[in-house]
Amino acid sequence: MSEAKDRADALSATALLNCLIREVARPEPRPGADHAVHRLPATGRLLRVRAGRRPAEPCVRTDGGWLPLTFEALVALTADELGRHTGVTNRTVVGEMTDSRDVIAALQDARAAACPPEDPYLRSEQALLAGHRYHPAPKARGAGAPESWLPYAPEAYARFPLELLGVRADVVAEDGDLSLLEVLGTAGPDGYVVLPIHPWELDLLHESGLPAFRDGRLLRLGASAPQAGPAVPTSSIRTVYLPEADLFCKLSLDVQITNGNRRLELRDLLWLRTIGELLAPVFDPLPTASFLADRGYRTADLGGQHAYEGFAVIAREGLRPHLLPGVTPLLAAGIGEGFPGNPLDGLTPERALVWWQRYLDRLVPPVLHAWRAHGLVLECHLQNVLVGVDAAGLPAQVVFRDHEGIRIVAERHRALLDRYASRGPAPVLDAAHGWERLAYCLVTNNLSEIAGALTDRHPELAGELWPRAREVFAGYAAEHGGPAEITALLASPHVPAKTNLLLRWLDVDGADARYTPMANPLY
Numbered sequence: 001m002s003e004a005k006d007r008a009d010a011l012s013a014t015a016l017l018n019c020l021i022r023e024v025a026r027p028e029p030r031p032g033a034d035h036a037v038h039r040l041p042a043t044g045r046l047l048r049v050r051a052g053r054r055p056a057e058p059c060v061r062t063d064g065g066w067l068p069l070t071f072e073a074l075v076a077l078t079a080d081e082l083g084r085h086t087g088v089t090n091r092t093v094v095g096e097m098t099d100s101r102d103v104i105a106a107l108q109d110a111r112a113a114a115c116p117p118e119d120p121y122l123r124s125e126q127a128l129l130a131g132h133r134y135h136p137a138p139k140a141r142g143a144g145a146p147e148s149w150l151p152y153a154p155e156a157y158a159r160f161p162l163e164l165l166g167v168r169a170d171v172v173a174e175d176g177d178l179s180l181l182e183v184l185g186t187a188g189p190d191g192y193v194v195l196p197i198h199p200w201e202l203d204l205l206h207e208s209g210l211p212a213f214r215d216g217r218l219l220r221l222g223a224s225a226p227q228a229g230p231a232v233p234t235s236s237i238r239t240v241y242l243p244e245a246d247l248f249c250k251l252s253l254d255v256q257i258t259n260g261n262r263r264l265e266l267r268d269l270l271w272l273r274t275i276g277e278l279l280a281p282v283f284d285p286l287p288t289a290s291f292l293a294d295r296g297y298r299t300a301d302l303g304g305q306h307a308y309e310g311f312a313v314i315a316r317e318g319l320r321p322h323l324l325p326g327v328t329p330l331l332a333a334g335i336g337e338g339f340p341g342n343p344l345d346g347l348t349p350e351r352a353l354v355w356w357q358r359y360l361d362r363l364v365p366p367v368l369h370a371w372r373a374h375g376l377v378l379e380c381h382l383q384n385v386l387v388g389v390d391a392a393g394l395p396a397q398v399v400f401r402d403h404e405g406i407r408i409v410a411e412r413h414r415a416l417l418d419r420y421a422s423r424g425p426a427p428v429l430d431a432a433h434g435w436e437r438l439a440y441c442l443v444t445n446n447l448s449e450i451a452g453a454l455t456d457r458h459p460e461l462a463g464e465l466w467p468r469a470r471e472v473f474a475g476y477a478a479e480h481g482g483p484a485e486i487t488a489l490l491a492s493p494h495v496p497a498k499t500n501l502l503l504r505w506l507d508v509d510g511a512d513a514r515y516t517p518m519a520n521p522l523y
Contacts, residue, residue, distance in 0.1 A: 335450065
């Protein structure tokens with residue numbers, strides 16, 4: 001068995017074990033300091049793992065003792081448990097789990113033959129070999145052959161030119177400021193508008209079968225202009241950054257990745273401008289926090305929603321106008337996962353505490369401010385937060401991104417929601433579910449993983465990190481009249497954790513999150 005497959009098996013098993021332990025299993029008395037035992041309630045089986053933030057070495061109890069499980073056996077055990085637990089059989093998700101493992105193995109081989117980016121920001125974006133550590137198939141790529149997706153894989157250090165289409169003016173659909181796209185190239189003949197598209201998506205749309213290319217509504221113009229530079233895929237795969245142009249393009253990608261198909265959805269495009277207008281005043285009083293605005297979208301309206309979404313692009317402003325002098329942006333998920341140049345590496349315990357405090361002070365108050373003062377839920381999970389570090393590697397600012405993840409609190413914006421009701425489904429949650437989503441993103445997804453990365457390096461700090469976090473939440477609450485949600489969070493023994501395994505198994509829309517209680521580290 002190859003080293004790449006061994007590591008892919010181990011990384012994939014850890015993610016699947018995290019899901020099983022969090023969402024399904026019940027803890028049993030511990031057999032020792034190094035291991036944990038969990039009962040799978042539907043089948044009654046006992047599962048033993050090496051304990052820790054990254055559970056490993058799964059074994060199942062048999063009459064002859066503890067039997068080690070291969071990754072394939074762990075997948076089969078999971079499928080049996082979930083089938084009995086839910087009454088649903090889902091061979092598609094079983095296939096995704098195996099596909100994800102195979103993708104990780106292929107990515108490792110590709111990384112070994114490629115050069116990582118020199119820019120530490122790009123290294124942090126392209127560091128996520130393991131992906132979401134609490135998802136059963138974090139790296140599944142739609143079961144396509146590696147040659148179909150490796151040229152576009154951030155984990156393989158890909159970079160490539162975008163494809164440009166010319167869209168006849170009478171079928172252009174757009175909203176917002178699209179001037180950022182001008183750097184990519186011209187639109188060809190008079191009467192056409194330029195439209196960038198992900199080359200993988202162009203393959204998936206099967207150009208030869210689209211009448212719009214035959215009747216002249218769409219033209220192929222070739223690759224984006226050389227002066228724009230290559231596009232570098234970020235951690236989300238379908239969002240690319242063009243460093244030379246300082247431009248992000250969020251593109252449709254008709255591929256199932258984690259909990260959803262990554263095509264840009266009409267419902268999100270229609271609310272893009274309004275979300276931007278709501279966000280604009282949030283960060284005015286916050287000198288060390290900002291948001292990368294999605295300025296607008298463009299697509300080709302060819303008479304059907306599938307094409308409308310498939311050809312869509314969102315123009316997102318670049319990093320440079322947002323960064324404080326001397327600051328280097330890094331993806332929070334990359335910091336949690338690890339990459340060459342990670343500012344957590346080499347810290348003394350004392351400096352690690354300083355790093356954590358600076359991170360808390362810059363991340364937590366803006367998220368709470370957006371909620372309290374503006375009725376907005378920022379999707380502040382690890383892949384939507386950039387950490388600006390100073391010359392000493394300490395957090396100096398945070399930059400949030402992605403309008404699609406924002407949720408509007410219904411009770412705070414009823415008039416606005418009524419005004420735009422004709423647009424269809426709005427990105428809205430009631431206050432209780434909005435706070436649940438915020439607590440998950442901020443505490444469970446973000447802070448817990450960064451704290452885990454610090455305690456992996458300095459186990460002696462395990463008892464010191466969360467009291468500091470609690471002080472930041474409590475301090476914000478004291479300054480702003482003790483918002484009930486924050487008070488309740490600090491008094492609750494549990495925080496919400498997203499049930500990604502059950503969401504996929506039951507084929508629930510990725511936007512329709514469901515949660516299970518997890519021990520609250522702030523309690």
